[in-house]
Amino acid sequence: MLKDSLLLIVSMLFIVSMLSMLSDKLRISYPIFLVIAGLGISLIPGIPRIQLDPDIVFIIFLPPLLYSAAWTTSWHDFWRLRRPIGLLAFGLVLCTSLTVAYFSHFLIPDFSLALGFLLGGIISPPDAVAATSVLQNLRVPKRLVSILEGESLVNDASSLIVFRFAMAALLTGKFVFWRASVDFLLVVFMGILIGLAIACIAYAIYRWLPTTPSIDTAISLICPYLMYIVAEHFHYSGVLAVVSGGLFLSYRSHDILSYDSRLQSRSVWNVLVFLLNGVVFILIGLQLHTVVHGLGEYSLHAAIWYGLAISLLTIVVRILWVYPGTYMPRLISKGIRTREPRPGPKLVFLTGWSGMRGVVSLASALAIPLTLPGGDAFPHRNLILFITFCVILSTLVVQGLTLPLIIRLLKIEVVENKKEQRLALRLELANTVVGHMNTHYPEESGAAEAFSRLKARYERMAAITEKQLEEGEDRDSPGFLLKYRQLLLDLVAIQRQELGRMRRENKYSDEILQDKETELDLEEARYRR
Template identity: 35%
Template sequence: MVEARFQIFLILLTVLAGTALLARRFNIAPAILLMLAGVGLAFVPGMPQVELPPELVLLLVLPPLIYSASVAMSWREFRNNLRPIVLLAVGAVIFTAAMVATAAHFLIGMPWTVGFLLGAIVAPPDVVAPLAIARRLHMPRRILVVLEGEGLANDATALILYRFALAAIMTGSFSLPLATGEFFLIIAGEVAYGVGVGWLSLRARKWARDPQVEITLSLITPYLAYWLPEHVGGSGVIATVACGLYVSWNGPLWISSATRLQGIFFWDLVIYLIEGILFLLTGFQMRALYEKSKAFPLDEILIATGVVVVIVVMARFAWVYPATYLPRILSPSLRRRDPSPPWQWVFTLAFTGVRGAVSLAAALALPFVLPGGEAFPYRDLILFVAFGVIFITLVGVGLGLPKVVRWLGVAEAGRSEHVAEHEAEIAARRQALDAALRSLDALAEEKELSDEVVSLLRARHDIRVNQLPCSLDPASLGLSAAGTRLTRELIAAERTFIHELLRDGKITDEARRRIERDLDLEEASLANREFQRVPL
């Protein structure tokens, strides 16, 4: 049994790597191909059925995904865009859930409580797939920030609504004032708890002063932030987001460079594997759903899925436009401070509404029976609809978004921002080097450094200055790119020579590893400093 599971895991990893190569070759979002690959694998003869345990997503997978995205996000940008983020992460989710509940009640015949449960399941857009597509399309920075902020926080709103609706079905009672008060209490409590966990994590990591221990503590942090609020009746998502944003803002002053370098690689690999396997396992659920669908009329499944997909898409458009323009109409000060964005940006934001594995996990987590012993109402139909919404929005938006962005010309603004950002980065690097040079002059006088030491440090400074392009014009970029290519060739020559010394027994393996680490860091630094022209 263990061997069979390990073989399935190896198959998933192989498919994950192969699909990533195909996605890069054909310039398609990996999430789309991974889900399609999962669906295809599910029906391969002899392939055992692989179920997606809901607790795997909600308790083991979701915390590191949310925490990693929160740490990567800028707290300043999150704070500056808090109004649109809250309007989408809270308002749009509640509005979409209400619209789905209304349609499910009047068009499908579901009870109101079951309709709200279905609405809570399919309301929150995913954060992974649309952001991966949007970044590759060079969308304006503000659209990316709002999408990322919405994706981080909307799961909390949806999971809280999910718990309220599920409790109403299980107990047969619901109080809107009580639920509203509890909703805001949960949010406030989770924010305070998440910030406290972030503060404790950074202090513990600074006290540890060991990269392996610090990375281990960083892996524990999202679970500590998520599990306790989730266990006492909250969502855990807001606490994890608050924790990640706190670490993002304060971490640079507390985390050592060695830990940061190793931690970036570790977290990139962990998130890559989690996201890839999650989309594969989501596709795998198609087989189990297909077997269950035989007990349902096909037209009932198709009609219910079609109705909910249309409502989900229309509800997002119906919310995004008023949420964008109405506050500016009502508030002249807001209109002056933050003018209305172009309608093309608003349309792109409304169009990008992909549902993900959290929706499927919430559907799979539904109980099979009610407290009285009767079957949970519409459970299998909710599963079919949730999977259908995920599949249609992921494939539809994933394949359609590039065409929409090109049609609207949204990427042009993104390219302009990209150029301005790199110009500012070049200026910042030069200013930082100037500050370091002034500091060197002060240290040389204060510590009475020898001329040889000062000359060596000045030479290092001059080398770093010369590595920066003068600007982003083609001539300067071409010169910088040529220098980068030649430097890589020189590093390759050093590697070859070091290998020959090792082979001839003139240095030890330990010495070779230390030299290679320096060469690796230099090559990584080249890649980090490389300025490319913005794709057209």
């Protein structure tokens, strides 16, 4: 049994890797492609039926994926954009839950308002992984990406809290608004506090204990699980615990991690996140057979109608929300109009169109119990699961596939000053190096040839960079720069060939050859970046 399970897991990881390569060839975002592939695989006769366990998603998949997203999120951008992020992550989630509750109560026979709030809490949050993965290869403004990533980090917490309160109301038959409001604030505050407390402990370990790169990487893998499990154990928000702790440690990472710890951790996390993302999205597609066959007393035609209607509602509600959410604060506050540029309506629409749902919604639906406390079957459970599946497919596949087309049709221009920032950064660092050498090594810089050459190199770098900034363009033509970079890569390749010859002739020890190969790897990585 264990061998069969391991074979299934390894096979799925292999399939994910192969399908991801195919998605690159087809230029389709791999989360979308994996969901479609999972749908196709689920239709093949004889394929083993894989049922997604919500506990696996919430405990195994969710903490590291949220932690990775928080780690790569800029705290400065997150705090600077806290108003639009908060309006989407909390305001839109509550608005969507309320709208879906009343609409589903009106549309579906015998569908209570409490069940409507439960469904709304399930399908209201866009997915952090989906938003980041779909947008990473598209040319969109940095502000939009920061808002969507920040929203997707926080909205899982607000939606799961709505889900929890709706479930409690269904199971107990009681709901007190003021009590729910107090509990909401307590769940949010204590979740953040637990995440920050564990992050501070990790910070102290990183900062003052003699760790190694392997230990640092291991701690980074343990932290998200510890934050999530501790917070959930005390019935607080595990999502906010992971997000707050991840943001704190990311902000302080330059103080606590050495260069080799950062390199090793980044490599390990890139592989882990890639595999977890792939498995999550292909599992979504593989649920088709289970979801359809679980409808029971509902006809497939009626269930599809309910699913499409509610999917359309969630898309429309988001689009209608983002316009007043963007422009109303500007009308009210003069300070906002002064500090922030006015977002164009095209960019606002793109924000509304980028609300892709994902695995958290499906896991929440699967977490609904089969029976009520009295032993009766949970009402409309299978239908809620099917509608959730329809919303995920409609938003992730349809919106995700059409997003590049929408960007082209809207003709959204991306104005970036990355080149100027890179040049300014290079100039400032070069001047810092020259100043340091003049202060601490004045005699050596004038007498020793190696010191003088190094100083002249940075002085020349500063002069060239300053001239580029004054002219507003690169000093050298793009064709020259491409040829120069290709020359550098060719030289690395030639040295690798020579290392291979030396290894075959056993001219030097393997340890020395491996060290030199690592140097060439880092050198090539710098050139390719």
